[in-house]
Amino acid sequence: AQSVAQPEDQVNVAEGNPLTVKCTYSVSGNPYLFWYVQYPNRGLQFLLKYITGDNLVKGSYGFEAEFNKSQTSFHLKKPSALVSDSALYFCAVRDPMFSGGYNKLIFGAGTRLAVHP
Amino acid sequence: GAVVSQHPSRVICKSGTSVKIECRSLDFQATTMFWYRQFPKKSLMLMATSNEGSKATYEQGVEKDKFLINHASLTLSTLTVTSAHPEDSSFYICSARLGGGSYNEQFFGPGTRLTVL
Numbered sequence: 001a002q003s004v005a006q007p008e009d010q011v012n013v014a015e016g017n018p019l020t021v022k023c024t025y026s027v028s029g030n031p032y033l034f035w036y037v038q039y040p041n042r043g044l045q046f047l048l049k050y051i052t053g054d055n056l057v058k059g060s061y062g063f064e065a066e067f068n069k070s071q072t073s074f075h076l077k078k079p080s081a082l083v084s085d086s087a088l089y090f091c092a093v094r095d096p097m098f099s100g101g102y103n104k105l106i107f108g109a110g111t112r113l114a115v116h117p
Numbered sequence: 118g119a120v121v122s123q124h125p126s127r128v129i130c131k132s133g134t135s136v137k138i139e140c141r142s143l144d145f146q147a148t149t150m151f152w153y154r155q156f157p158k159k160s161l162m163l164m165a166t167s168n169e170g171s172k173a174t175y176e177q178g179v180e181k182d183k184f185l186i187n188h189a190s191l192t193l194s195t196l197t198v199t200s201a202h203p204e205d206s207s208f209y210i211c212s213a214r215l216g217g218g219s220y221n222e223q224f225f226g227p228g229t230r231l232t233v234l
Contacts, residue, residue, distance in 0.1 A: 034222060043121070043210050043225035044161075090160065104151065105223060109160045 006108035021076040023091030032094040033074040081115045123226035140211030146191035147213030155208040201233040
């Protein structure tokens with residue numbers, strides 16, 4: 001079965017400090033992994049994805065994520081946090097080998113990032 | 118990135134009435150569209166997947182007669198909440214996938230806040 005875990009409900013970080021939002025996954029095959037951000041009362045915005053290739057993926061707004069197959073993780077990172085980064089972040093996985101459900105995305109529970117001035 | 122719109126952004130209705138929510142992909146053709154429901158401080162719950170011109174595939178536990186989905190064209194999908202009740206109050210988000218490949222990211226609409234009195 002496919003699943004995604006975001007172990008932290010909330011992450012607090014001071015502006016200018018590096019941030020990490022954790023994500024681990026479970027799929028039967030090689031995963032397609034995604035990060036999305038949601039601002040209050042808004043839909044989700046795509047940040048980045050890993051399909052294949054380099055384990056370090058760079059995305060929008062200075063975010064990056066590292067795919068670690070041995071640890072089945074895809075943590076989101078940013079070298080220097082901004083107050084405007086405060087939002088809800090979702091990790092998602094799609095198993096391309098899963099034949100049912102039109103390859104649907106499975107979302108983690110979300111992690112609220114709070115960046116303090 | 119690709120743009121997905123939803124209308125209305127907010128709707129308040131009386132119990133027993135039906136509400137239609139539209140989802141449009143503005144600058145691309147979406148073969149597949151998804152409808153999600155998001156409860157406060159919770160992750161997205163996939164309700165159904167629809168492909169243009171065919172019947173929607175509903176997730177387990179989602180009543181197809183309650184939540185009618187139509188995907189009549191490559192740019193428009195509608196979700197109709199029939200005989201709405203207060204427990205249907207939620208944030209509904211649609212998503213459209215760019216292209217048919219499972220590696221393609223999904224683009225999300227801004228969401229519709231439904232309040233049933």
